[in-house]
Amino acid sequence: MPELPEVETTRRGIDPHVVGRTIERLTVRDGRLRWPVEPALPRKLAGLRIASTSRRGKYLLLDLGRGTLVIHLGMSGSLRVLRKDEPPRSHDHVDLVLEGGTLLRYRDPRRFGCWLYTEGDPLELPLLAHLGPEPLSAAFDGGHLFRVSRRKIVSVKNLVMDASIVAGVGNIYANEALFMAGVSPHRKAGRVTRAAYDRLAAAIREVLALSIRRGGTTLRDFVGGEGEPGYFAQELRVYEREGEPCKACGATIKLSRREPRSTYHCPRCQR
DNA sequence: CAACGGACCTGCCTGC
DNA sequence: TGCAGGCAGGTCCGTT
Numbered sequence: 001m002p003e004l005p006e007v008e009t010t011r012r013g014i015d016p017h018v019v020g021r022t023i024e025r026l027t028v029r030d031g032r033l034r035w036p037v038e039p040a041l042p043r044k045l046a047g048l049r050i051a052s053t054s055r056r057g058k059y060l061l062l063d064l065g066r067g068t069l070v071i072h073l074g075m076s077g078s079l080r081v082l083r084k085d086e087p088p089r090s091h092d093h094v095d096l097v098l099e100g101g102t103l104l105r106y107r108d109p110r111r112f113g114c115w116l117y118t119e120g121d122p123l124e125l126p127l128l129a130h131l132g133p134e135p136l137s138a139a140f141d142g143g144h145l146f147r148v149s150r151r152k153i154v155s156v157k158n159l160v161m162d163a164s165i166v167a168g169v170g171n172i173y174a175n176e177a178l179f180m181a182g183v184s185p186h187r188k189a190g191r192v193t194r195a196a197y198d199r200l201a202a203a204i205r206e207v208l209a210l211s212i213r214r215g216g217t218t219l220r221d222f223v224g225g226e227g228e229p230g231y232f233a234q235e236l237r238v239y240e241r242e243g244e245p246c247k248a249c250g251a252t253i254k255l256s257r258r259e260p261r262s263t264y265h266c267p268r269c270q271r
Numbered sequence: 272c273a274a275c276g277g278a279c280c281t282g283c284c285t286g287c
Numbered sequence: 288t289g290c291a292g293g294c295a296g297g298t299c300c301g302t303t
Contacts, residue, residue, distance in 0.1 A: 219295085
C-alpha cells in the first residue's frame with residue numbers, strides 16, 4: 001500500500017502525538033511479520049522516550065535515544081494514534097502504548113511490514129544501507145538516473161522502482177511520474193536520453209511532493225496517523241485508469257500486465 | 272554483476 | 288451460493 005508519500009503522511013500525522021512521550025509498554029498480539037518481532041522487544045523499549053521521528057525511503061524511524069525503532073508498512077500496513085481504551089480489531093498486531101492515555105497502533109492484514117530495533121546507526125542496517133538517494137533530496141537528479149541506467153536492459157519503470165537506484169518510488173508514482181515526463185514505461189532504461197531523465201527526475205519530485213501535500217493516495221484502505229484518508233487519488237492521471245481518456249490528449253490509457261506490476265500509460269503522450 | 276521468478280500473507284472482486 | 292483464480296500500494300532472496 002504505502003509508498004513514500006503515504007509513509008511521510010503517516011510520519012507527520014503521528015509526530016506531534018508521540019515525540020517527547022515515554023513508552024509505557026509494547027504489546028505484540030501477532031509478531032509474525034515479514035521478520036518475526038523479536039521476543040525481547042517489549043523489555044527493550046519500556047521506559048524509553050521518543051526523541052524524534054524521521055523517514056528513509058519507505059521506512060519510518062523512531063529515535064528512542066538508546067536505539068532506533070525501524071518500522072515498515074509493507075503493502076497493507078498503517079499506524080494510527082488512538083486512545084488507550086480503543087479496543088483492537090482484526091489485524092491490529094502491535095501497540096506502542098505511551099504514557100498519558102494514547103497509543104500508536106499498527107495494523108497490517110498481509111503482515112508484509114516489519115518492526116525492527118537497533119542500537120547502532122539505523123542507516124547502516126543492511127536493509128537501509130543499500131538504499132538509493134532520497135528523491136526529494138539534492139542528491140537525486142536526472143544525472144543520477146542517467147549514470148546508473150547505462151547498459152541496463154530493464155524497463156525505465158522498473159529502474160525507478162528499484163530502491164537501490166532511488167528510494168521510495170512504488171508502482172503508483174512510477175506510473176504517474178513517467179506520464180508527467182512523457183516517457184514510455186516500456187523503454188529500456190539504457191536507451192532513455194539524459195534530457196528525458198532530467199524530466200523524469202523532476203516529475204518524480206513533483207508528484208511525490210504534491211501527493212504529500214494531499215495526504216497521500218487512498219485507493220482502498222490507506223489512512224494517515226490521525227485516521228484520515230489521502231486525497232491524491234483524484235489527481236491520478238494514468239494509474240488505474242485503463243480504458244479512460246488521457247486527461248492531456250484524450251487517447252485511451254493502456255494497461256499492461258506483462259511486467260511484474262500493472263503498468264499504465266498513454267500511448268500518445270508517452271514515447 | 273544484472274535480471275528474473277518465487278516467496279511471504281490476507282482480502283476482495285470476478286466469473287463460472 | 289460456492290469456489291477457484293487473479294489481483295492489490297513491497298521487497299528480499301535464491302537461481303540463472
